[in-house]
Amino acid sequence: MSNYKDLLAQRDALEAQIQEARKVEVAAAVAKVRELVADFGLTAEDVFQTTRARSGSTKGSTVAAKYRDPNTGATWTGRGKPPTWIKDQDREQFLIK
Numbered sequence: 001m002s003n004y005k006d007l008l009a010q011r012d013a014l015e016a017q018i019q020e021a022r023k024v025e026v027a028a029a030v031a032k033v034r035e036l037v038a039d040f041g042l043t044a045e046d047v048f049q050t051t052r053a054r055s056g057s058t059k060g061s062t063v064a065a066k067y068r069d070p071n072t073g074a075t076w077t078g079r080g081k082p083p084t085w086i087k088d089q090d091r092e093q094f095l096i097k
Helices: 004-040
Strands: none
């Protein structure tokens, strides 16, 4: 059975091996990526697209109003809880054309 100090030394040795293996593999991966970028003439925009559609997040985006109250001019997008002026009524009459 190993004692505590021996196990700590083994852990330190393993961590050093892990770091070295990671360096080697990262270098190989970077070389492969650079080769593919050069072969296909890719740009940073091709590889790292920054559109919202990729992230799947719509938080913070605005949606055009779909309904308008003719009396007050208040609008509603049709999302979420309906306002009192349209609740339990035919929505066709409030559509913005």
